[in-house]
Amino acid sequence: MHLRRDDGRSPQRGPAPRAGSPRRPCQVGRPVPPLDDEPASRRRCPIQTPLIRQGRIGEFELIRCLRRATAIPHGVQASVLAGIGDDAAILKPRPGRVILATTDLLAERVHFDLAFTSYRQLGYKAAMANLSDIAAMGGVPRFLLIALALTSRETSRDVEAMYEGIRAACNPAGVAVVGGDMSASRTDLFLAVMVLGDAARRGALRRSGARAGDRLYVTGTLGDAQAGLELLQARKRTNSYLITRHLMPTARLKEAQHLADGRLASAAIDVSDGLAGDIRHICEESGVGCLIDARKLPLSPQLRTHARARKRDPIAYALSGGEDYELLFTVPPAKVARVEALIRRRLLRATPIGLITPRRQGLRLIGIDGSVRPLTAKGYEHRLG
Amino acid sequence: MHLRRDDGRSPQRGPAPRAGSPRRPCQVGRPVPPLDDEPASRRRCPIQTPLIRQGRIGEFELIRCLRRATAIPHGVQASVLAGIGDDAAILKPRPGRVILATTDLLAERVHFDLAFTSYRQLGYKAAMANLSDIAAMGGVPRFLLIALALTSRETSRDVEAMYEGIRAACNPAGVAVVGGDMSASRTDLFLAVMVLGDAARRGALRRSGARAGDRLYVTGTLGDAQAGLELLQARKRTNSYLITRHLMPTARLKEAQHLADGRLASAAIDVSDGLAGDIRHICEESGVGCLIDARKLPLSPQLRTHARARKRDPIAYALSGGEDYELLFTVPPAKVARVEALIRRRLLRATPIGLITPRRQGLRLIGIDGSVRPLTAKGYEHRLG
Numbered sequence: 001m002h003l004r005r006d007d008g009r010s011p012q013r014g015p016a017p018r019a020g021s022p023r024r025p026c027q028v029g030r031p032v033p034p035l036d037d038e039p040a041s042r043r044r045c046p047i048q049t050p051l052i053r054q055g056r057i058g059e060f061e062l063i064r065c066l067r068r069a070t071a072i073p074h075g076v077q078a079s080v081l082a083g084i085g086d087d088a089a090i091l092k093p094r095p096g097r098v099i100l101a102t103t104d105l106l107a108e109r110v111h112f113d114l115a116f117t118s119y120r121q122l123g124y125k126a127a128m129a130n131l132s133d134i135a136a137m138g139g140v141p142r143f144l145l146i147a148l149a150l151t152s153r154e155t156s157r158d159v160e161a162m163y164e165g166i167r168a169a170c171n172p173a174g175v176a177v178v179g180g181d182m183s184a185s186r187t188d189l190f191l192a193v194m195v196l197g198d199a200a201r202r203g204a205l206r207r208s209g210a211r212a213g214d215r216l217y218v219t220g221t222l223g224d225a226q227a228g229l230e231l232l233q234a235r236k237r238t239n240s241y242l243i244t245r246h247l248m249p250t251a252r253l254k255e256a257q258h259l260a261d262g263r264l265a266s267a268a269i270d271v272s273d274g275l276a277g278d279i280r281h282i283c284e285e286s287g288v289g290c291l292i293d294a295r296k297l298p299l300s301p302q303l304r305t306h307a308r309a310r311k312r313d314p315i316a317y318a319l320s321g322g323e324d325y326e327l328l329f330t331v332p333p334a335k336v337a338r339v340e341a342l343i344r345r346r347l348l349r350a351t352p353i354g355l356i357t358p359r360r361q362g363l364r365l366i367g368i369d370g371s372v373r374p375l376t377a378k379g380y381e382h383r384l385g
Numbered sequence: 386m387h388l389r390r391d392d393g394r395s396p397q398r399g400p401a402p403r404a405g406s407p408r409r410p411c412q413v414g415r416p417v418p419p420l421d422d423e424p425a426s427r428r429r430c431p432i433q434t435p436l437i438r439q440g441r442i443g444e445f446e447l448i449r450c451l452r453r454a455t456a457i458p459h460g461v462q463a464s465v466l467a468g469i470g471d472d473a474a475i476l477k478p479r480p481g482r483v484i485l486a487t488t489d490l491l492a493e494r495v496h497f498d499l500a501f502t503s504y505r506q507l508g509y510k511a512a513m514a515n516l517s518d519i520a521a522m523g524g525v526p527r528f529l530l531i532a533l534a535l536t537s538r539e540t541s542r543d544v545e546a547m548y549e550g551i552r553a554a555c556n557p558a559g560v561a562v563v564g565g566d567m568s569a570s571r572t573d574l575f576l577a578v579m580v581l582g583d584a585a586r587r588g589a590l591r592r593s594g595a596r597a598g599d600r601l602y603v604t605g606t607l608g609d610a611q612a613g614l615e616l617l618q619a620r621k622r623t624n625s626y627l628i629t630r631h632l633m634p635t636a637r638l639k640e641a642q643h644l645a646d647g648r649l650a651s652a653a654i655d656v657s658d659g660l661a662g663d664i665r666h667i668c669e670e671s672g673v674g675c676l677i678d679a680r681k682l683p684l685s686p687q688l689r690t691h692a693r694a695r696k697r698d699p700i701a702y703a704l705s706g707g708e709d710y711e712l713l714f715t716v717p718p719a720k721v722a723r724v725e726a727l728i729r730r731r732l733l734r735a736t737p738i739g740l741i742t743p744r745r746q747g748l749r750l751i752g753i754d755g756s757v758r759p760l761t762a763k764g765y766e767h768r769l770g
Contacts, residue, residue, distance in 0.1 A: 081483060082591060085670060087521040087654060088487035088582070090589050093478040098466060101564060102473035103579055105532035109571045136472040147490035147577045179486060185573065186494045192532045192566075192577030194488055197473070204475050206467060269472060285470060 070163060070177035073170070076142060080176050089178035091143055097198035100141075102133040108188035116232040119158045121247045123165025126191045129272065131173055132251035132325040134197035136270035138205035138260030141197040141253070143178045144170055148192075149185035162191070173253055203260045205268035205329070210286035214266050214330040214356040217339065219252045219349055221300040222275055223314060226321025227307070241302045249325040256327060258348050264339050268329040276319040276377040278328055280363065286330075289361040292354035292375060294319075294368055315368065319377035330356050456552075457561040461527060465561050474563035476528055482583035485526075487518040493573035501617040504543045506632045508550025511576045514657065516558055517636035517710040519582035521655035523590035523645030526582040526638070528563045529555055533577075534570035547576070558638055588645045590653035590714070595671035599651050599715040599741040602724065604637045604734055606685040607660055608699060611706025612692070626687045634710040643733050644714060649724050653714040661704040661762035663713055664748065671715075674746040677739035677760060679704075679753055700753065704762035715741050 072080050082090035093099060106112055106126050114122075127144060134141040146166060150159065159182075166177060175195070228246030231239055252270070259265040267286055269278045275297075279290055297318040307314035327350075331339050342348040357364070363375040457465050466475035478484060491497060491511050499507075512529060519526040531551060535544065544567075551562060560580070613631030616624055637655070644650040652671055654663045660682075664675055682703040692699035712735075716724050727733040742749070748760040 082589070086592050087518040088485040088524065088580075090522070090584070090591075091484040091486060093482075093484055095480070097478075099476040099478055099484070099581070100473040101476060101528065101530055101579075101581060103530045103532045103564065103566050103577070105534055105566050105568055105575070105577055107534045107568060107570050107575070110534075110569045133472040137475070139473065143486065145486055145488045145579065147488045149490055149492045149495075149575060179488065181488050181490050181577075183490055183492060184495045185492050185575075187572045188570065190490070190492070190534060190570075190575050190577075192488065192490055192575075194486070194530060194579045195473075196484070196486060196581070199475070204467070207471050 070167060072176040072178075073174050075174045076176045079142065080178055083176065083178040084180070086179075089143065089145065091178065091196070094198055096201065098201055098204060100134050100137050100139040100197040100199055100204065101194065102130055102137075102197075103192060103194040104129045104133065105190065105192040107190050113232075114189070116235075117247060118165075119154075119161035120165035120168070122191065123162035123167075124169045124248050125165075126162075126193045127166045127169035127175075127195075128249050128251050128325065129323075130193045130195035131169065131175065131253060132249070132270040132272065134195055135251045135253045135256035136205065136268050136327060137197070137199060138203055138256050138265070138268060139197040139199035140257065141170075141173055141175045141195050141251075143176050143196040145179045145194045146177070146191060147181040147183075147194075149183055149188075149190040151185050151187065151189055154189060166193075169251075173251070199260060203263060205256070205260060205265050207267055207269050207282050207285040208287075209265075210267035210282050210288050210330040210356045211332065212288055212356055212358045214332050215336050215339075215352055216279075216290060216292065216328070216330055216354040216356060217350045217352050218271065218275065218298065218326050218328050219255050219351075220324065220326040221298045221303065222271065222319075222324055222326060223303050223317030223321040224300050225249060225323040225325075226274075226317050227303050229323075230310075231306070239302055239306060241300070242306060246323065249323060251325055252327045255348055255350065258342055259327075259329060259339075262335075262338060262342075264331055264335045264342075265329040266332050268327055271324045271326045271328050272322060274320045274322045274377075275328065276375055277322070279375070282328070282330065283356075283359075283363055286356070287359050289357040289359050289363055290354055290375070291357050291361070291364045291366065291372070293366040295366065295370075296351060296353045298351040298353070316377065319365075319375075457563075458556050458559050460559045461561045464527065465563055468561065468563040469565070471564075474528065474530065476563065476581070479583055481586065483586055483589060485519050485522050485524040485582040485584055485589065486579065487515055487522075487582075488577060488579040489514050489518065490575065490577040492575050498617075499574070501620075502632060503550075504539075504546035505550035505553070507576065508547035508552075509554045509633055510550075511547075511578045512551045512554035512560075512580075513634050513636050513710065514708075515578045515580035516554065516560065516638060517634070517655040517657065519580055520636045520638045520641035521590065521653050521712060522582070522584060523588055523641050523650070523653060524582035524584035525642065526555075526558055526560045526580050526636075528581040529560050530564045530579045531562065531576060532566040532568075532579075534568055534573075534575040536570050536572065536574055539574065551578075558636070584645060588648060590641070590645060590650050592652055592654050592667050592670040593672075594650075595652035595667050595673050595715040595741045596717065597673055597741055597743045599717050600721050600724075600737050601664075601675060601677065601713070601715055601739040601741060602735045602737050603656065603660065603683065603711050603713045604640050604736075605709065605711040606683045606688065607656065607704075607709055607711060608688050608702030608706040609685050610634060610708040610710075611659075611702050612688050614708075615695075616691070624687055624691060626685070627691060631708065634708060636710055637712045640712055640733050640735065643727055644712075644724075647720075647723060647727075649716060649720045649727075650714040651717050653712055656709045656711045656713050657707060659705045659707045659762075660713065661760060662707070664760070667713065667715065668744075668748055671741070672744050674742040674744050674748055675739055675760070676742050676746070676749045676751065676757070678751040680751065680755075681736060681738045683736040683738075701762065704750075704760075 079092040224245035228242035365375040464477045516526045609630035613627035750760040
């Protein structure tokens with residue numbers, strides 16, 4: 001963990017951030033119910049002034065605070081030989097497993113808006129998006145590192161809140177926060193999260209394994225996060241389910257484990273850019289086409305209500321809405337019965353939505369009226385929220 | 386590798402970057418000699434328009450380009466089961482070794498200035514800073530991931546140049562670029578680099594192992610990078626050695642390996658924040674004090690010339706100048722003879738600069754005049770450059 005003393009006051013030729021620039025309001029009273037976690041006051045740092053202006057002062061206090069805030073979950077303790085506080089974390093791999101590594105960067109005013117995202121939700125979502133990448137590989141997430149670039153607006157309380165959110169995402173999954181970096185940013189807040197996981201040597205799910213004839217499935221429901229973002233942008237708190245789906249998504253770790261353990265899926269990806277965007281990745285990497293049945297896309301009742309009120313097609317949300325973090329996976333014909341059995345036993349909440357086809361047939365969609373046409377919907381373009 | 390289609394054009398309430406805002410000049414003709422590497426034209430992407438404005442177009446082309454630009458070095462190929470192009474990289478750990486993980490984030494106008502840093506140098510330095518963290522743990526770096534937040538100013542050629550710089554830092558060290566993330570930023574360019582390495586189970590060098598009586602050593606020379614930054618900021622190209630030390634530092638990987646293999650060091654850290662700042666980390670984590678002899682600090686002739694011209698004390702550069710990326714390490718008395726033998730045999734370029742003392746004696750400095758006083762110099766405050 002590096003905690004740098006950059007304070008952004010060095011001689012600059014670019015414009016300095018205006019000292020009097022209005023602070024974007026940060027939602028203190030959270031728009032969704034608080035996480036079921038121990039009270040923030042238990043881990044509160046003594047430092048409450050804006051962090052970056054502190055310079056050297058408080059550096060060691062902050063390290064101590066973060067060490068407390070990122071206590072290693074019980075199950076993974078033996079694997080963390082050194083966590084926060086050195087040049088690098090020292091981690092023990094599990095014998096016979098391969099390592100999975102992924103990173104995701106979130107930028108203020110591009111991926112999130114502090115007007116309707118609390119720091120805690122932000123930390124939670126940044127962590128969860130990375131856990132979801134590990135899920136999409138059929139892996140078990142184990143360790144997380146986070147690099148923060150803080151503006152002069154963030155206080156140490158805000159930083160703590162971000163870490164609380166990260167911890168709330170990590171703890172149930174048995175993931176340890178083992179390191180990171182903290183430095184200054186001139187205008188916007190940035191979070192770069194890295195997650196390390198592991199998987200059985202031959203159990204990792206690639207994007208490239210889909211073959212013509214495989215059945216296409218997706219977990220959960222689609223389009224909810226996009227609808228939640230619209231509500232937040234319209235300042236409407238009318239549907240907490242959709243808003244929670246946007247602000248605090250859930251990585252499908254258990255589902256991924258069922259698929260990996262039984263070696264049931266031939267390919268997988270998490271739906272972060274929207275179904276239409278992410279199926280393209282599978283098709284491109286696997287060299288195949290697909291036929292998606294719009295009539296089978298899993299839609300929540302809340303999304304249907306939302307779309308009706310906006311006089312929009314709920315299918316469009318399901319195809320183009322991003323950040324649902326559901327798993328999109330393909331199943332070879334010989335394994336469909338086992339997947340269906342898991343679904344019946346409610347061990348896997350997933351829906352068959354189409355087929356993998358030969359590449360020459362391209363990406364196609366069966367519309368609500370039963371007609372087949374090219375899949376033209378685009379993936380999610382923006383991530384503000 | 387996620388390559389998101391965020392183009393920063395989503396509805397925003399914050400001010401959008403002005404379309405006509407002047408582009409900070411990026412040094413195309415490099416201020417230091419170009420790296421000895423294959424010509425950039427060999428790996429040039431067909432896309433030369435600003436990346437973020439392209440939206441979806443070119444995404445797969447860019448992935449293909451980056452896969453080419455980040456070809457896996459020979460020695461590490463067998464360990465990379467999947468690199469760029471999936472939800473996570475799949476990596477094979479070496480049996481019996483522990484994993485080291487570190488991350489460092491670089492922000493434009495805080496850590497670097499594109500007016501005097503080329504994109505290639507930026508990529509090189511971002512990678513090297515992380516390799517240095519692995520060196521400071523006595524480890525071998527193996528895999529690198531990079532998350533970029535690009536503004537509308539960066540072209541795909543700029544992105545390629547960053548990757549070339551990363552590769553130029555990684556290839557000689559046998560490090561594979563295995564993944565990353567690419568998204569948009571509203572104002573400044575950000576690079577978050579993560580490096581995974583490994584070390585012998587008990588060979589990792591912690592900050593916390595120093596004991597009173599240990600000898601304190603540092604590799605190379607100190608203060609050069611700070612002097613190089615001053616020259617760049619003053620637009621003086623008078624001393625290419627100092628400028629190169631700032632723009633293109635070298636992680637002390639071989640030195641670290643000698644120390645780790647022989648289990649010669651009790652503690653180590655890389656000098657990224659300046660000697661005075663980084664010795665504090667060792668003292669705090671180890672619960673000890675130190676006595677540094679200013680007369681013994683290793684100074685380059687170039688730094689002495691630079692300091693003389695500026696009528697400044699070269700010792701101040703050595704104590705407070707950051708980003709030298711030298712190794713600061715402590716050696717127990719029983720192992721000093723072996724370290725001195727390595728130095729004599731020129732396998733380790735290091736200088737003894739002081740002693741570890743009991744904690745109650747605090748951090749002290751022997752001045753040029755031989756008088757002992759508290760070590761009051763501060764670490765490096767800014768990283769612009």
